[in-house]
Amino acid sequence: MKVVRPLLIAAGLLLAWEALVWIDETPHFILPAPSRVAVEFVDRGDTLLFHGLHTAAEIVLGLILGVALGAGIALLLTRFAGLRAWGLPIIVLSQAVPVFAIAPLLVLWLGYGMLSKVAMASLVIFFPVASSLYDGLRRVDPGWLDLARVMNAPPRAVLLRIRLPAALPAFATGARVAASVAPIGAVIGEWVGAGAGLGFLMTQQLGRGQTTLAFAALIVLCVLGVALYFAVDAVMTRLTRWLPRDGEARS
Amino acid sequence: MSVTVPREAAPSIHIERARFAFAGRRLFDDLSLNLPAGRTTCLLGPSGVGKTSLLRLIAGLLPPEPPTRINAADGKPLTGRVAWMAQTDLLMPWLDALGNVLIGYRLRSDAAALAAAQARALDLLARTGLAGRERDLPATLSGGMRQRVALARTLVEERPVVLMDEPFGQLDAITRLSLQDLAARMLAGRTVLLVTHDPLEAARLGHRVHVMAGAPASVGSPLEPSSDPPRDATSTDTLAIQAELMRRLADAHAFAVPA
Numbered sequence: 237m238k239v240v241r242p243l244l245i246a247a248g249l250l251l252a253w254e255a256l257v258w259i260d261e262t263p264h265f266i267l268p269a270p271s272r273v274a275v276e277f278v279d280r281g282d283t284l285l286f287h288g289l290h291t292a293a294e295i296v297l298g299l300i301l302g303v304a305l306g307a308g309i310a311l312l313l314t315r316f317a318g319l320r321a322w323g324l325p326i327i328v329l330s331q332a333v334p335v336f337a338i339a340p341l342l343v344l345w346l347g348y349g350m351l352s353k354v355a356m357a358s359l360v361i362f363f364p365v366a367s368s369l370y371d372g373l374r375r376v377d378p379g380w381l382d383l384a385r386v387m388n389a390p391p392r393a394v395l396l397r398i399r400l401p402a403a404l405p406a407f408a409t410g411a412r413v414a415a416s417v418a419p420i421g422a423v424i425g426e427w428v429g430a431g432a433g434l435g436f437l438m439t440q441q442l443g444r445g446q447t448t449l450a451f452a453a454l455i456v457l458c459v460l461g462v463a464l465y466f467a468v469d470a471v472m473t474r475l476t477r478w479l480p481r482d483g484e485a486r487s
Numbered sequence: 488m489s490v491t492v493p494r495e496a497a498p499s500i501h502i503e504r505a506r507f508a509f510a511g512r513r514l515f516d517d518l519s520l521n522l523p524a525g526r527t528t529c530l531l532g533p534s535g536v537g538k539t540s541l542l543r544l545i546a547g548l549l550p551p552e553p554p555t556r557i558n559a560a561d562g563k564p565l566t567g568r569v570a571w572m573a574q575t576d577l578l579m580p581w582l583d584a585l586g587n588v589l590i591g592y593r594l595r596s597d598a599a600a601l602a603a604a605q606a607r608a609l610d611l612l613a614r615t616g617l618a619g620r621e622r623d624l625p626a627t628l629s630g631g632m633r634q635r636v637a638l639a640r641t642l643v644e645e646r647p648v649v650l651m652d653e654p655f656g657q658l659d660a661i662t663r664l665s666l667q668d669l670a671a672r673m674l675a676g677r678t679v680l681l682v683t684h685d686p687l688e689a690a691r692l693g694h695r696v697h698v699m700a701g702a703p704a705s706v707g708s709p710l711e712p713s714s715d716p717p718r719d720a721t722s723t724d725t726l727a728i729q730a731e732l733m734r735r736l737a738d739a740h741a742f743a744v745p746a
Contacts, residue, residue, distance in 0.1 A: 377577070379573055380579065382548050382573070383571065386569060386570065388567050393596060397590075397594055402581075478580050478624050480626050
């Protein structure tokens with residue numbers, strides 16, 4: 237049932253959509269029927285694959301870079317208390333600027349290629365990672381820190397062997413959020429200016445009234461997002477295997 | 488038995504003129520206490536009297552307020568010679584039992600000492616009744632087992648001074664008795680300060696028992712039973728010690744809170 241249920245929901249939604257288009261006789265350049273989109277998948281499969289891979293690469297690179305950046309910032313702010321007063325306002329400021337507003341600037345500075353999109357995705361991703369990990373690193377059982385102190389543990393060891401593992405559940409939450417917002421950054425970048433990618437394909441085709449192909453691109457984007465989320469979720473669950481899960485018996 | 492004996496002789500410890508205030512309230516002032524070498528000293532008192540603060544001062548977890556003086560009789564600093572066991576087990580949920588016992592060596596990144604401690608840790612776990620559970624995560628162990636792991640972690644460090652803060656307070660009565668026996672046997676030869684609010688625990692485990700009471704608190708003259716700990720919980724001797732401790736606690740309470 238766990239696998240069947242989402243498939244049933246998807247099938248139901250597609251059927252309703254198909255029925256709506258048939259009953260209403262909506263023109264396909266406004267809302268194409270799913271059957272039409274399916275045909276498009278077959279006809280333009282290579283195009284979708286090319287742009288899909290391009291966007292996937294941007295998102296994955298952005299995710300790696302953003303998570304590394306966010307984790308690095310959180311660790312630095314925790315380890316060097318003096319940095320907090322200077323670092324936190326800069327981080328908050330970076331999130332106060334809407335990513336839509338700086339997208340054209342990033343394209344201007346970093347070019348129409350992949351780099352500006354990776355930068356955009358990292359910008360969206362690093363914040364949930366940094367803030368959740370930072371919180372996790374600071375919310376540690378003070379008893380553990382006392383124990384470490386009596387054991388003469390150096391600060392670096394306390395950070396890496398106590399605070400970091402203790403913060404992994406919080407980090408996992410941040411990483412899951414990051415995975416679900418990661419496509420936003422890349423696609424915005426592609427809308428503003430690009431030569432490839434699903435966002436580019438969508439704006440290009442919508443401008444020409446080729447709504448069906450734009451819809452196909454949208455579906456590829458959805459699948460990418462869901463796959464990314466589940467991949468990150470699987471990694472995070474593995475990292476926090478020691479956490480008691482709901483429904484598991486405890487002695 | 489050699490595995491549990493600390494590498495150096497346990498020193499006696501002298502606390503003089505200790506003073507500590509918490510949230511503007513003076514918990515104790517001009518308090519003095521001697522911990523005889525290689526013996527277990529119990530500090531018995533009601534909750535909130537400042538027992539834990541005194542223990543934390545000795546552990547170096549609280550900054551001493553002048554004119555507090557805490558010295559080991561051998562003149563060497565206490566840092567690095569003290570092991571600490573708290574009321575909660577403080578096990579790291581992501582490490583298995585063995586990993587938790589050896590956490591101190593990992594934290595100090597001392598590979599040579601870690602390798603040497605490995606066999607000792609396994610032996611300690613076996614002697615605390617946890618053979619076969621070395622690879623189990625804390626979440627899969629019972630409260631008593633977890634506290635046994637904490638005891639093994641305290642002992643594996645081979646530190647001559649052990650400070651215990653109500654280490655068995657959260658266990659059921661039967662588990663508590665068996666862990667008290669275990670701890671008393673394994674801690675023999677170390678200078679131990681055991682803080683507790685349980686008169687029976689103090690009566691069973693202390694070479695010396697002091698009652699700590701009052702606000703600011705003071706420490707009374709010790710009761711020194713002639714028999715060696717751990718004492719049988721049901722023997723009339725132990726019960727007589729317990730009764731005497733109860734009487735002293737009640738007296739101290741009456742003195743501190745005039746009717």
